Amino acid sequence: MSGFFDTLKGWLLFTEPAPREQFILRENENEGDGSLKNSQEGAPKNKRRRRQKGNGNDAGTAQPIGRRLADNLNAVKIRFNVPTNSDVMIREFDIVVGKKAIAAFMIYYDGMVDRKVVNDDILLPLMLLSNLDVKSDEARVPVYIRSHLLTHNQIKEASELDQVVGEINFGGVGIFVDGMDSAFTADVKGFEHRSVERPNTEMVIRGPQEGFTETIRVNTSLIRKRLKDEDLIVEDVLVGLRSKTPCAMLYIRDIVNDSLVAEVRRRLKSIQADYIHDSGEIEQYIEDSTFLASPHMVATERPDRVAAMLTEGRVAVIVHGSPFALVMPTTAFELVQSPEDHYVRVPSANLLRAVRLLAMTVALLLPGLYIAITNFHQGMLPTGLLLSIEAAREKVPFPSIVEILIMEISFELIREAGIRIPGTIGPTLGIIGALILGQAAVAASIVSPILIIVVAATGIGSFAIPSFAYAYSFRILRFGYIILGALAGFLGISLGLFLHGLTLVTSKSFGVPFMAPFAPRTAGGLGDVVFKEPIWKQERRPDYLNPKDEVRQPKISRGWIGRQNGGEDQNGG
Amino acid sequence: MEGDIVFGSWEAIALIVNTICARIFLNFPRSMAEDAGTAGWLETVYFTIIAFLFFWLISRLYARFNRQDLLDIAELGGGGILRVASGLIILGVLLFIGTIILREYSENMMIIALSDSPISFVMGFFAVAMAVAAYLGLEGIVRSHAIVVPQIMLALLFILVAVVPYYQPTNLLPVLGGGGYSILGKGFFRLSTYSPLVYLFLLPPFIKDQKSFKTVGYAALGISAFLLLASVLAYLLVYPYPTQLEYFLPVFQLARLINYGRIFQRVESLFVITFAASAMHYLSAILFFAAHIFKKTFKLTHHRPLILPFTAIMFTLGLLPNNLMAVIDLEKKVSVRFLWGTTFVLPIILLLLAIIRAAPGSAPAGRVSGTGGASGGGRPAGAPKRGGQDQ
Numbered sequence: 001m002s003g004f005f006d007t008l009k010g011w012l013l014f015t016e017p018a019p020r021e022q023f024i025l026r027e028n029e030n031e032g033d034g035s036l037k038n039s040q041e042g043a044p045k046n047k048r049r050r051r052q053k054g055n056g057n058d059a060g061t062a063q064p065i066g067r068r069l070a071d072n073l074n075a076v077k078i079r080f081n082v083p084t085n086s087d088v089m090i091r092e093f094d095i096v097v098g099k100k101a102i103a104a105f106m107i108y109y110d111g112m113v114d115r116k117v118v119n120d121d122i123l124l125p126l127m128l129l130s131n132l133d134v135k136s137d138e139a140r141v142p143v144y145i146r147s148h149l150l151t152h153n154q155i156k157e158a159s160e161l162d163q164v165v166g167e168i169n170f171g172g173v174g175i176f177v178d179g180m181d182s183a184f185t186a187d188v189k190g191f192e193h194r195s196v197e198r199p200n201t202e203m204v205i206r207g208p209q210e211g212f213t214e215t216i217r218v219n220t221s222l223i224r225k226r227l228k229d230e231d232l233i234v235e236d237v238l239v240g241l242r243s244k245t246p247c248a249m250l251y252i253r254d255i256v257n258d259s260l261v262a263e264v265r266r267r268l269k270s271i272q273a274d275y276i277h278d279s280g281e282i283e284q285y286i287e288d289s290t291f292l293a294s295p296h297m298v299a300t301e302r303p304d305r306v307a308a309m310l311t312e313g314r315v316a317v318i319v320h321g322s323p324f325a326l327v328m329p330t331t332a333f334e335l336v337q338s339p340e341d342h343y344v345r346v347p348s349a350n351l352l353r354a355v356r357l358l359a360m361t362v363a364l365l366l367p368g369l370y371i372a373i374t375n376f377h378q379g380m381l382p383t384g385l386l387l388s389i390e391a392a393r394e395k396v397p398f399p400s401i402v403e404i405l406i407m408e409i410s411f412e413l414i415r416e417a418g419i420r421i422p423g424t425i426g427p428t429l430g431i432i433g434a435l436i437l438g439q440a441a442v443a444a445s446i447v448s449p450i451l452i453i454v455v456a457a458t459g460i461g462s463f464a465i466p467s468f469a470y471a472y473s474f475r476i477l478r479f480g481y482i483i484l485g486a487l488a489g490f491l492g493i494s495l496g497l498f499l500h501g502l503t504l505v506t507s508k509s510f511g512v513p514f515m516a517p518f519a520p521r522t523a524g525g526l527g528d529v530v531f532k533e534p535i536w537k538q539e540r541r542p543d544y545l546n547p548k549d550e551v552r553q554p555k556i557s558r559g560w561i562g563r564q565n566g567g568e569d570q571n572g573g
Numbered sequence: 574m575e576g577d578i579v580f581g582s583w584e585a586i587a588l589i590v591n592t593i594c595a596r597i598f599l600n601f602p603r604s605m606a607e608d609a610g611t612a613g614w615l616e617t618v619y620f621t622i623i624a625f626l627f628f629w630l631i632s633r634l635y636a637r638f639n640r641q642d643l644l645d646i647a648e649l650g651g652g653g654i655l656r657v658a659s660g661l662i663i664l665g666v667l668l669f670i671g672t673i674i675l676r677e678y679s680e681n682m683m684i685i686a687l688s689d690s691p692i693s694f695v696m697g698f699f700a701v702a703m704a705v706a707a708y709l710g711l712e713g714i715v716r717s718h719a720i721v722v723p724q725i726m727l728a729l730l731f732i733l734v735a736v737v738p739y740y741q742p743t744n745l746l747p748v749l750g751g752g753g754y755s756i757l758g759k760g761f762f763r764l765s766t767y768s769p770l771v772y773l774f775l776l777p778p779f780i781k782d783q784k785s786f787k788t789v790g791y792a793a794l795g796i797s798a799f800l801l802l803a804s805v806l807a808y809l810l811v812y813p814y815p816t817q818l819e820y821f822l823p824v825f826q827l828a829r830l831i832n833y834g835r836i837f838q839r840v841e842s843l844f845v846i847t848f849a850a851s852a853m854h855y856l857s858a859i860l861f862f863a864a865h866i867f868k869k870t871f872k873l874t875h876h877r878p879l880i881l882p883f884t885a886i887m888f889t890l891g892l893l894p895n896n897l898m899a900v901i902d903l904e905k906k907v908s909v910r911f912l913w914g915t916t917f918v919l920p921i922i923l924l925l926l927a928i929i930r931a932a933p934g935s936a937p938a939g940r941v942s943g944t945g946g947a948s949g950g951g952r953p954a955g956a957p958k959r960g961g962q963d964q
Contacts, residue, residue, distance in 0.1 A: 014878035376686060380842030488698055489686055490842065494849035495698050499705055505716035506709045519716035521583055
């Protein structure tokens with residue numbers, strides 16, 4: 001009860017807002033300045049450090065590796081809960097260095113590593129090949145082992161236990177040698193993962209057919225193989241105090257605004273959650289506004305889309321275990337674009353976009369408009385149509401608001417059930433849905449046939465929105481418009497549009513106004529916002545991203561149309 | 574600090590154009606017909622010229638003050654007392670206009686769409702819209718204007734063009750309508766039509782520089798003058814003089830005439846959305862500036878706590894007039910007669926006092942010098958300054 005009164009008090013009485021520094025995407029500064037301006041380093045970070053287990057982002061509680069092998073063995077057994085943890089494998093062996101045998105052990109998770117690589121590239125050289133007569137005067141044991149014995153291609157030396165633990169948790173192997181105050185780690189990942197397949201949620205007819213998988217390195221390689229640019233930076237960040245989920249921040253160093261990179265890094269590193277499983281969770285931790293219906297970043301499973309957005313000066317975040325990459329910042333207009341828009345010719349792309357705009361309008365407003373017109377503005381319908389609607393509604397016992405809510409809720413039920421239902425009985429749901437939503441409801445005079453058309457058109461409209469997260473927001477807001485339309489007709493709809501518009505124009509995605517480049521109006525980069533200009537006319541990158549390099553291509557990018565010197569001179573200038 | 578928010582010329586132009594032209598959707602064309610009969614359009618041209626002259630004079634005087642609003646200038650000219658006095662005058666005017674307009678819009682909405690609803694219910698929708706918008710701040714209001722106002726203008730022009738087949742040039746005869754006094758005498762007081770220009774004198778801290786101030790002023794006046802004149806001309810051309818005096822909502826009546834075939838007719842229902850959009854934007858600007866002026870007049874830190882009380886005051890006062898006729902009568906007696914003074918005379922007096930008494934260019938305490946603009950091609954385009962609307 002007291003919670004209710006507190007809420008009521010919060011609505012009625014003014015409380016001074018807590019000071020919160022807004023991130024502003026300014027023109028390029030050096031990275032240090034940007035991070036300083038936008039960060040609130042200091043107190044909060046230290047206060048919230050509940051349990052640092054070697055996050056990798058913070059080396060505050062590092063445990064050094066000792067020289068005695070027994071101590072190290074004991075330490076890792078405690079750390080990995082051996083023998084309770086049944087999949088932790090510890091293998092003890094001897095290494096021959098010079099004429100003496102040195103005790104050692106290695107540790108890894110069974111199932112996470114490639115056994116063949118472990119056997120052939122780690123154990124075999126250490127246990128057997130070390131007996132060979134190696135021509136070397138090297139007396140330092142670590143250097144000798146690294147230089148002459150370990151034949152694996154990815155070997156690191158770690159001086160702290162946390163570093164070794166991090167590697168092991170991500171499919172590596174840790175090698176401890178008696179007398180060494182450091183350990184070797186080798187990347188021998190061999191866990192099962194899905195191969196690269198077609199993206200499930202962003203199908204295109206024309207364009208690449210590869211989608212991300214759940215493996216971070218596969219995903220980064222899918223982008224790198226497209227961009228082939230040494231300035232593409234893949235920066236690793238570990239998120240999750242316990243899960244230490246590997247994330248990669250991708251950006252093109254000489255295009256992206258430095259303060260944007262600093263801000264994304266700051267937000268990622270500030271996450272104090274125990275476990276992070278998917279990019280959807282990361283999105284919720286770093287988005288600007290929790291309760292705005294629209295998403296603040298693009299979630300895509302298409303590497304080609306991520307690559308294209310990186311070239312505009314954005315930052316992408318890939319999370320290990322998630323087939324969806326996050327790209328930020330974004331605007332409302334980019335959320336209704338499909339990757340296919342860039343691959344088809346201009347007339348086709350613009351037709352698709354016009355259809356999509358229509359679909360959005362229908363998905364958002366059609367039920368509300370139907371209610372408004374049938375309840376308040378019957379006069380705007382041509383007489384014939386009005387009579388046919390009224391005739392269809394004659395036997396329906398409910399007011400139109402109840403009628404439409406019944407249908408919309410039924411539709412939402414079927415949509416939700418359709419996702420959860422096992423594949424084998426999926427067709428059954430289609431039959432039930434068609435019966436409930438169509439024939440039976442009309443035959444029982446619960447709803448009018450025209451309403452079936454309205455609900456069906458609304459559903460189809462929402463499916464035509466490329467971003468499923470954006471489509472979700474339309475599904476939520478649609479109910480608001482229905483209620484407003486039922487309350488006050490077009491006045492209610494106008495109020496809804498006004499408030500909806502206000503929330504959009506006041507929103508920001510990583511410092512970029514959500515309705516840019518129209519509100520505020522920004523210069524250049526308008527060729528691919530609502531409708532698309534020919535690709536050769538899109539000469540500048542979006543101005544609202546404040547990229548370092550604003551020019552995407554020269555004024556005349558099609559060298560062959562030049563009338564002098566075959567166009568080559570013009571291409572250069 | 575308002576200096577933290579800087580927006581571009583187009584946003585400011587859209588804001589002022591909507592606040593001036595919102596009257597077109599109410600009764601402006603009919604008022605012109607009442608004043609000067611068939612010469613209503615000449616009256617519009619006449620007072621528009623005067624408005625341009627006044628603005629020319631004010632912008633010349635304003636040239637000495639960069640990014641200072643009327644209250645800053647009042648403080649320069651007469652210290653805190655003049656600032657408080659000027660603030661209270663402008664605040665009173667805004668609350669009065671806001672109240673009248675809130676009631677007038679609601680009454681007209683009832684006439685065209687919600688005839689069975691109580692007035693308080695309809696007013697409630699507008700009140701919610703303006704309160705939420707003012708709460709979200711000026712940044713949201715101007716950006717919303719920047720997107721919506723062009724659409725409102727296009728919708729208006731569409732209506733005016735779609736009734737071209739009904740134009741009857743002889744309806745403009747006699748050319749001088751009610752005669753010289755009705756055009757020149759009554760017309761002078763119609764200068765109050767441009768009274769929303771007062772917002773421009775409150776905007777300097779939010780816009781880039783003095784050049785932008787002049788650009789915004791002239792552009793807003795020019796676009797508004799075109800729309801006002803076009804609406805009056807269309808109304809006078811379509812209806813003969815006796816009929817011109819009958820309709821409360823001239824543009825709505827024009828929209829009702831549109832009829833192209835069996836399907837494309839009854840466009841007036843779409844007029845409701847245009848009308849409501851214009852009204853909500855207008856009222857949100859009034860409420861924000863009322864709260865902003867109160868805050869600035871009394872040097873308060875936040876404007877948000879004032880929004881709910883001001884909304885309640887405007888809503889309650891708006892219920893006092895008996896009916897639409899009482900509201901229109903009140904508007905004629907007060908708004909038309911006096912508002913031109915607060916928009917054109919008060920700024921001139923304050924500017925002259927400031928020029929005489931204070932060193933030019935000096936800024937009062939607490940004002941922040943601005944940086945580059947946020948839009949209109951300026952940099953950082955995607956990064957408008959932020960912070961002020963959280964107050």
